[in-house]
Amino acid sequence: MPRKKICKIITGSNLYGLATETSDRDYAGVYLPSARDILGLDVYPIELIENEKLSQGPRNTAADIDCKYFSLRQFMRLAAEGQSAQLEMLYAKPQHHIEPPDHHWQTLVDNKGLFLSRKTFVPFVRFALAQATKATLKGENLKFIRELLTFIPTLPVSHMHEPIRSQISLKDKAHYLGPVKVEVSMNEFGAELLTLAHRKYDTGASLKRLHDSLKILESKYGTRSQSAADKGLDYKSLSHAYRMIFEAEEMLSTGTLTLPLPDRTRDFVKSIKIGMIPDGLRWETDIMQRVNHLEHVLAPQSNLPDAPDWEKIEDLHASILLSQL
Template sequence: MTRRDNVEYGDREIAMPNEILRSVVGSGVHGIAIEGTDDHDEMGVYIEPPEYLLGVERHRDDYIWRTQPEGVRSGPGDTDLVMYSLQKYLRLAIKGNPTVMLPLFAPEQSLVVLTPLGEELRALRTSFLSRLAVERFLGYMRSQHERMLGQSKRNVPNRPELIVKYGWDVKYGSHALRLAHQGYEIAGTGTLTLPMPTREREQVLAVKRGEVPRDEVSREIGRLEAAVRDLLDTGRTPLLATADYTLISAWAVDAQRRHWGWV
């Protein structure tokens, strides 16, 4: 049998030595991993050399490594690593990408790499949260909810084993419910708790274990979405409209200059 190589894109020799932050992401950091059913996901941030940013040649601004070969879904025991250049990471985080937010809020036990610059970046975490970020959480939630209900344009489930076992994809359901809870927390409090608070975590785990009917899960997702919308529409949220671009940009310029030894 022909051996298929794992996936690797980008320049490892640029990403790894210049890494400032990496954490576990995915189910593990949320506290909803079920042993023997989840892969291991990590996300990191690195600072590119100055010639990558100031020169005219184009370079990849990420590094990706996966245990499995191209086209093969990751499974239990597999590792997926995604690393972004600082500039790309900040652009995604400012827009409120839910997964990209995780290294900023991950608990200490989920951190894999943390340098002084990484600590500074994490100290800015609440500056990234905004009403725009909540809208992104809701957008991702709706996408997962549609897939849970079989209403997505991607009609073929990518986890047919769950369809056979439960009659529906409970993992989509758990993702949608998690995002709904987290969107509500961010909109109401201006922060994100990781791992998830106990009550919400147990609710999501029950869905992931197939213990809650799909219709009941869908109703709870709808209830939470309506509650989030009410907080945003009535202004009962501590969040600003967008992330603090000025603060984040000023830090990024200074951090890169220090990393390059320009100060």
């Protein structure tokens, strides 16, 4: 039998109930490998990608369509490991399906409890903390880049071909390039490196080369980063952090996941996404307190099993694949 797509689900903000007019339309699905894939010598792909680029420019807009189909094996493995994108698909409602799902998908949904465990929340928390860090980091990075792009052209033209290190100064045991505090280190070959926006530059390179590189880097930052640079916070990343924490809280407390997000949760996350942080909310402290509560209260008290039932998951995987032979 040929490869068979068993579901196609709209994901992201449209799945959570957080979509706006400018939201991208992202889709994900699952496919069954063909009999030749299963029995043949070649390794079949873990993902199949279908993209439809309708807008102009390098970045996606709401007009563009991305769809990623996971192989059944990859999907089940990621779901059992607690990866949010795969687990969320199992809790999608009928209105989230772009095409009628195959009966094999319904079999997975009927057995979605196999994939949940007390370990499920760990990837959710890691992602949430990464997004919380990203909420401030992206804006800070772009702010530093813009400060240097303003500073370097103020130097005499003759300085533009001098090495970067010629403009690095030491103040209060910290290194500065113009107005920007930077990190200077040595690599294993003894070369001095400048770290800026998570990128490393040889301090022996010219200031002109650095300026040209930063101009290219600035152009790669999207409107979210530009907004974060202006306001000091990437609200969309922060909304992702809260959404993941709320999902982890629900799974550990109830053993299920509600999508779209419950009204109260959705309203809070949506307000964060558009930059309306509730008065008095110290989000850095609040997120860490919620993570601590997940780890030390909800996880130990959860009725979920300690780990996924891998044996039953593998049996389910095998039974579905047998239908392709």
